[in-house]
Amino acid sequence: MADAREANERRLRRLTEMNRSKAVTAASTALRDVWTAGRSPADIVLRTKGFLTPSSAEDRPPLTRLVLPRGIAQRFYLLAIFEAHCRLHVGDPWVNQRPLSGVGSWSDFVAIDGAYDGRSDSYMPDTKQVRTDGHLRLRQVKAALNTLEELGSDQALVTVPRAKNGGRRRYGEFSLMKETGRGAHQTPDAYTVPMNAWNVETFTVPSDFFLNGWVQVLSPSEVATWLILRAHSQWAVDQHAESGVYLYGKRREEGFGLRRDAWEDGCQRLREFGLIRYARPGTLDADLFDIPAEEGRERYEPYRWQIADQGLTKDAMETCMRELTLRQQQLNAAAAHRAQMKNENPQ
């Protein structure tokens, strides 16, 4: 990160705006309506191969390819899978039944902060054209569909049909693809809800992740880190319970395409938010107390992590605001301290 302090400040600014506009609350309500009216699944099931891990050695897997500096592509795909689980039985064909905008639409599922103007340090300044929060969400949904389609002809996670002449995209008629992507065949490999295989083929995510705002509030790198840790915890259940899971550099880079910064920052933020915790080798039920960084590991021994699904039952906005505010205070204090040291010992 260029400057952790500035990045944290930006993030807090956005969260504060979303808190003010109740954007996350509104999106979570829309999702809960779909969940309640539908099949109300406790967990959603995700396919592993070709999504978390590459389908071939050359490809970086889609999950980490969707760790992008901006946009909602990764989030939108996960939301679409959640919606499918609420609506469809295992194996049912996916057919789009929602408009892109308006009541009960795809854009109602996403929370954004809106147009920020750095010069005036304010949100939603006046424009010549009509622009509302709804317009901006719709635009981001379309941009996400572009990004998901442009992952490549095989890896594309959606298909968007084109008009006959001119080739304009008909976003409203998009189709969702399996986690493994559209595939190389002429017929796209349309999404179906998978059967939980209880092995490395699949892993599950609690619906609380979608219903309590976490999907809106976490960054794509945090989501990717969390999903990878989750998958590990389910593939190695005993090891996870006893000593936690860890991802070594080579496997992290080559097996999952997750870069160092994303992983390290991801783990720290997830720990602060209470979604994962330090594991101490040989310690069972480490959830009773959080182990401080200094005591938790030997020198140069990597952190080992355990998934803490208790954390998901908390309100994401509330938790993140609290933790990021705390972190901002620490970063400010550290910066002030550095400035003072420099003042006393000028080079």
Next chain:
DNA sequence: AGTAGACGCTATCGTGCACC
């Protein structure tokens, strides 16, 4: 050796706007 903060560069998107 391995870890981690700092920092400039850059890829990629968000938004505004004109145009179709």
Next chain:
DNA sequence: GGTGCACGATAGCGTCTACT
């Protein structure tokens, strides 16, 4: 409604550096 461009925002990436 969709597209393409301009401009700006931003988090990842490569690299340097200091530290243990």
